Amino acid sequence: MNTTKPAGRTDVRALTGSLVRLVSEPYYHATGDELAVFEAAARSCLPVMLKGPTGCGKTRFVEHMAWRLKRPLVTVACHDDLTTADLVGRYLIVGDETVWMDGPLAAAVRAGAICYLDEIVEARKDTTVVIHPLTDSRRALPVEKRGEYIDAPPDFMLVISYNPGYQSVLKEMKPSTRQRFVALDFDYPEADIEASIVAHEGGVDAATAKKLVKLGSLTRKLKGAGLDEGAGTRLLVHAAQLIAAGMDAGTACTAAIARPLADETDTRAALDDLIAAVF
Amino acid sequence: MSERKLFAHELEARLDELLLLSLRQRSAEEPAALLEALPRQMQERVLHWAGVAAQTSDDLGWLIASLAAVQAASLGESLDDWVRAGLDAYDRSGLAATRKVLNEFAAARQGSARRSLDSVSFVAIEGRLSRFLHALDGRPLRLVSGKTAWTDTETLWLPERLDVATDAAGNRRLFKAMAALLWAQTRFGTFNVDPEVELALWPDRGRGLAWFALFEAMRLEACIAIELPGLALDIAALRGPWPAELEAAAESLARSDATVADSLNCMAALRKVGAGDTPKFPHVGVLDPVAARRVRAARVVREMAIVRRALNVLRGTGLHGPDADKSDYPPLAAEGETQVVDPQSELLSLPPPAREAAKSLMQDFGDIPPEVLHPAGPGAWQPVEGIDTSNAASCTVQPDAFYDEWDYRRATWRHDWCHLYEMEAPSGDHEWVDEVKLRHAHLIRSIRRRFEALRGEDKPQKRQFDGEEIDLDAQVDARADRKSGAEPSSRLFIHRRRVERSLAVMFMVDMSGSTKGWVNDAERESLVLLCEAIEALGDSYAIYGFSGWTRTHCDIYRIKRFGDRYDAETRQRIAGIEAKDYTRMGVAVRHLSGLLVRQNTRHKLLVTLSDGRPDDYGDEYRGRYGIEDTRRALLEAREKGIRSYCVTIDRHGADYLPQLYGPAHYSVIDDARKLPQKIAEIYRKLTG
Ligand SMILES: Nc1ncnc2c1ncn2[C@@H]1O[C@H](COP(=O)(O)OP(=O)(O)OP(=O)(O)O)[C@@H](O)[C@H]1O
Ligand SMILES: [Mg+2]
Numbered sequence: 001m002n003t004t005k006p007a008g009r010t011d012v013r014a015l016t017g018s019l020v021r022l023v024s025e026p027y028y029h030a031t032g033d034e035l036a037v038f039e040a041a042a043r044s045c046l047p048v049m050l051k052g053p054t055g056c057g058k059t060r061f062v063e064h065m066a067w068r069l070k071r072p073l074v075t076v077a078c079h080d081d082l083t084t085a086d087l088v089g090r091y092l093i094v095g096d097e098t099v100w101m102d103g104p105l106a107a108a109v110r111a112g113a114i115c116y117l118d119e120i121v122e123a124r125k126d127t128t129v130v131i132h133p134l135t136d137s138r139r140a141l142p143v144e145k146r147g148e149y150i151d152a153p154p155d156f157m158l159v160i161s162y163n164p165g166y167q168s169v170l171k172e173m174k175p176s177t178r179q180r181f182v183a184l185d186f187d188y189p190e191a192d193i194e195a196s197i198v199a200h201e202g203g204v205d206a207a208t209a210k211k212l213v214k215l216g217s218l219t220r221k222l223k224g225a226g227l228d229e230g231a232g233t234r235l236l237v238h239a240a241q242l243i244a245a246g247m248d249a250g251t252a253c254t255a256a257i258a259r260p261l262a263d264e265t266d267t268r269a270a271l272d273d274l275i276a277a278v279f
Numbered sequence: 280m281s282e283r284k285l286f287a288h289e290l291e292a293r294l295d296e297l298l299l300l301s302l303r304q305r306s307a308e309e310p311a312a313l314l315e316a317l318p319r320q321m322q323e324r325v326l327h328w329a330g331v332a333a334q335t336s337d338d339l340g341w342l343i344a345s346l347a348a349v350q351a352a353s354l355g356e357s358l359d360d361w362v363r364a365g366l367d368a369y370d371r372s373g374l375a376a377t378r379k380v381l382n383e384f385a386a387a388r389q390g391s392a393r394r395s396l397d398s399v400s401f402v403a404i405e406g407r408l409s410r411f412l413h414a415l416d417g418r419p420l421r422l423v424s425g426k427t428a429w430t431d432t433e434t435l436w437l438p439e440r441l442d443v444a445t446d447a448a449g450n451r452r453l454f455k456a457m458a459a460l461l462w463a464q465t466r467f468g469t470f471n472v473d474p475e476v477e478l479a480l481w482p483d484r485g486r487g488l489a490w491f492a493l494f495e496a497m498r499l500e501a502c503i504a505i506e507l508p509g510l511a512l513d514i515a516a517l518r519g520p521w522p523a524e525l526e527a528a529a530e531s532l533a534r535s536d537a538t539v540a541d542s543l544n545c546m547a548a549l550r551k552v553g554a555g556d557t558p559k560f561p562h563v564g565v566l567d568p569v570a571a572r573r574v575r576a577a578r579v580v581r582e583m584a585i586v587r588r589a590l591n592v593l594r595g596t597g598l599h600g601p602d603a604d605k606s607d608y609p610p611l612a613a614e615g616e617t618q619v620v621d622p623q624s625e626l627l628s629l630p631p632p633a634r635e636a637a638k639s640l641m642q643d644f645g646d647i648p649p650e651v652l653h654p655a656g657p658g659a660w661q662p663v664e665g666i667d668t669s670n671a672a673s674c675t676v677q678p679d680a681f682y683d684e685w686d687y688r689r690a691t692w693r694h695d696w697c698h699l700y701e702m703e704a705p706s707g708d709h710e711w712v713d714e715v716k717l718r719h720a721h722l723i724r725s726i727r728r729r730f731e732a733l734r735g736e737d738k739p740q741k742r743q744f745d746g747e748e749i750d751l752d753a754q755v756d757a758r759a760d761r762k763s764g765a766e767p768s769s770r771l772f773i774h775r776r777r778v779e780r781s782l783a784v785m786f787m788v789d790m791s792g793s794t795k796g797w798v799n800d801a802e803r804e805s806l807v808l809l810c811e812a813i814e815a816l817g818d819s820y821a822i823y824g825f826s827g828w829t830r831t832h833c834d835i836y837r838i839k840r841f842g843d844r845y846d847a848e849t850r851q852r853i854a855g856i857e858a859k860d861y862t863r864m865g866v867a868v869r870h871l872s873g874l875l876v877r878q879n880t881r882h883k884l885l886v887t888l889s890d891g892r893p894d895d896y897g898d899e900y901r902g903r904y905g906i907e908d909t910r911r912a913l914l915e916a917r918e919k920g921i922r923s924y925c926v927t928i929d930r931h932g933a934d935y936l937p938q939l940y941g942p943a944h945y946s947v948i949d950d951a952r953k954l955p956q957k958i959a960e961i962y963r964k965l966t967g
Contacts, residue, residue, distance in 0.1 A: 083742065091756065145760060224945065225410065225949060277510035278506075278510075
């Protein structure tokens with residue numbers, strides 16, 4: 001089951017700038033009809049929104065789809081200082097010359113790539129609007145500084161992710177943005193699927209993976225009762241990797257699951273109890 | 280009183296005087312010498328008690344004085360209790376018994392002083408344990424302390440303090456093992472079979488129950504081991520090996536197909552050969568099958584009704600599949616109609632509350648009872664209409680407003696259905712708020728500090744027209760633009776202005792009768808903390824209470840309007856919040872979101888503090904109807920740009936909340952007492 005590449009990583013080849021091309025198949029275990037929906041959206045040139053809790057495979061899914069559709073991929077992690085120029089591009093001074101440098105979004109449009117804007121709600125409000133003309137029938141990116149309109153080729157596809165678990169009202173996505181996308185709901189995979197993911201990605205045996213998944217599902221019941229969010233698949237994979245590297249299971253789970261999840265003493269202690277209970 | 284210690288001769292004289300010792304040819308020399316070493320305050324306590332005792336009898340006075348001289352130092356604070364125990368024993372059984380009681384008391388006190396470092400109290404471990412249990416499968420359980428460890432299938436009782444193991448960690452493990460075993464009783468069917476037939480055959484019911492508990496402990500440990508092997512190992516280590524003569528039973532009960540019936544069989548076998556005393560294991564609590572089965576029976580009736588009702592609706596409409604719970608249900612199934620459908624897939628398509636009920640029934644029966652799956656006749660739900668015991672006549676004032684209400688069964692509005700009265704909340708005790716602020720002074724300070732940080736969390740705003748610092752990135756861009764002939768931006772500065780939060784928050788406080796007591800206290804305290812915190816932030820906020828009594832008496836209490844300051848009067852109104860009648864929630868949401876929407880802020884937030892689901896007098900608003908109407912009201916609010924959030928103290932699992940608020944927009948607080956601590960943190964996350 002194990003491959004020789006380092007666990008949990010995908011093979012990419014960097015193209016120009018922020019573009020990468022996936023050269024081998026990123027491991028992705030489908031949990032529903034997401035492959036079909038995404039492919040259909042790609043064919044129809046519709047943008048896609050991935051909703052779901054953290055660490056449930058959204059990024060991995062996009063990588064997998066980029067490989068499947070044989071399109072380059074650009075990933076942008078959005079943050080609250082991200083400006084339009086950071087996405088679209090800016091002039092740089094090289095020697096005494098000015099050089100235009102495409103931002104990742106412009107590069108993706110030109111290359112007919114999939115552009116993945118991760119955690120879009122984090123971006124500044126005025127930044128989010130640049131994607132509006134790209135996501136309706138215009139399908140073009142205005143580059144104001146150059147007075148240019150880049151028309152998106154059919155292969156260009158915009159994908160955004162969004163975690164509805166976010167509780168700040170100040171960070172809600174505007175309906176005018178939301179309603180431009182085909183939405184795919186992601187959730188933690190079912191226990192069996194998740195166990196095979198953890199086994200594959202973490203390089204542990206099936207029994208250990210099963211226990212990790214059990215632990216994950218227990219922590220998810222604590223959402224809203226001590227935790228903001230239960231352990232995502234990512235945390236389970238991390239714990240598995242530590243175990244595969246020789247660490248004992250309890251220590252690995254404490255370090256990779258309990259500590260990142262909670263600060264409060266009672267909750268931490270309860271998580272430790274759960275770890276001890278499962279292993 | 281002077282601080283100076285009394286010298287031995289002074290003590291001797293005082294004792295002599297109190298107890299008339301010289302008359303009886305006794306000498307206080309010895310006790311006085313011992314008492315000399317004590318602090319003055321302690322000396323006075325001993326003299327005081329010697330005097331009190333002497334009024335009953337000189338001999339008692341002497342006994343107290345002479346024993347106190349020896350033991351006062353180690354008794355410390357508990358000297359008074361020690362004397363009282365002695366006086367009490369004297370009244371009941373005379374002087375000899377008194378000496379015995381006093382000595383035993385002192386010995387026990389010393390023992391517990393030595394051990395108490397290692398003992399663990401329920402309070403100390405409650406938070407950790409309740410979370411632990413919450414994460415485990417099965418229906419939610421409430422955790423409280425009591426005399427012994429037992430469960431009625433919905434609440435777990437654990438001892439107030441454990442001091443059995445040699446260290447604190449051991450006592451904590453014991454708490455966990457006890458709780459786990461009780462959880463397992465509810466999870467793996469200890470109460471799914473009636474044990475009375477077997478118990479009736481035991482001459483000593485107590486002994487029979489003890490054996491039942493022990494055999495179940497054996498079986499349940501094996502059940503736990505399947506999914507939570509670490510926990511089972513912990514328990515096994517804690518209890519040590521089973522007695523040799525019980526090993527065979529333990530082994531047979533550990534088989535994966537063993538049920539509670541096998542435990543009863545073990546009991547029967549043992550009874551036939553003559554059962555002795557049960558070996559004691561510290562983690563095995565007691566069983567009260569009568570109480571547990573009573574609670575279980577009430578629950579089963581409740582949940583069967585829920586599931587049947589939902590199935591009826593489902594079958595009546597042919598709405599299968601995951602969308603079923605999202606639509607508004609058309610009329611109900613015709614009575615007596617049964618269809619053959621795959622029950623499993625059908626159960627999956629139930630709306631969440633009914634699904635929870637179905638899961639809980641599976642827990643109680645191991646399967647869904649067939650009569651639930653084929654509901655007919657009396658199981659069909661008949662909505663009660665017109666129960667409206669409208670006492671509008673008794674009410675002379677005109678309502679302040681009328682609101683429509685959503686009737687999901689008719690899929691239509693009932694126009695001007697709710698009569699709303701808005702009034703000023705009565706003032707409460709003005710000292711109460713001060714007392715709360717004093718009690719939570721530390722918490723308030725730390726909340727304020729964190730909130731001020733949030734407010735000051737003005738990350739430098741880049742690319743502004745004006746500002747304190749030059750924005751280097753912008754300058755470089757502009758320079759490059761200029762060189763290339765493009766028009767450079769003039770947004771070249773970093774400004775450290777405070778980020779405008781532009782947020783208005785409406786707190787909607789449940790004042791229904793069920794909040795009486797702890798919940799009401801917690802709500803009021805939370806509001807004080809919230810006000811303190813929000814004042815630090817500068818957000819605009821209002822507080823209103825709601826309650827009522829049928830659709831013609833929907834009351835809204837003004838506690839703080841948006842414009843009002845957080846002043847003495849507002850504080851008194853917070854103090855005056857009290858538990859009143861019912862929770863007709865939809866109309867309150869409509870009215871208050873109407874007030875909120877008029878606020879001129881970019882973001883608007885409606886926060887509900889509540890202790891449970893919507894409910895009103897009579898059957899009408901109870902259950903589905905109230906939930907559907909409230910959901911409508913929240914959706915309407917959402918359309919007006921209002922975000923809703925609910926903080927609830929609902930010990931029944933609050934399974935309806937995702938339906939009302941969406942998966943991410945509520946918190947369940949398991950214990951009202953924790954609300955004040957949690958609330959500010961919730962608010963911070965919500966608006967951070
Ligand atoms: N369906 C899946 N197939 C394969 N791997 C998965 C799947 N789901 C989760 N994983 C594993 O979980 C890890 C985390 O997933 P990923 O990074 O895609 O999460 P994410 O949803 O993008 O989270 P975030 O919202 O935090 O960005 C992946 O690296 C992968 O190991
Ligand atoms: Mg991601």
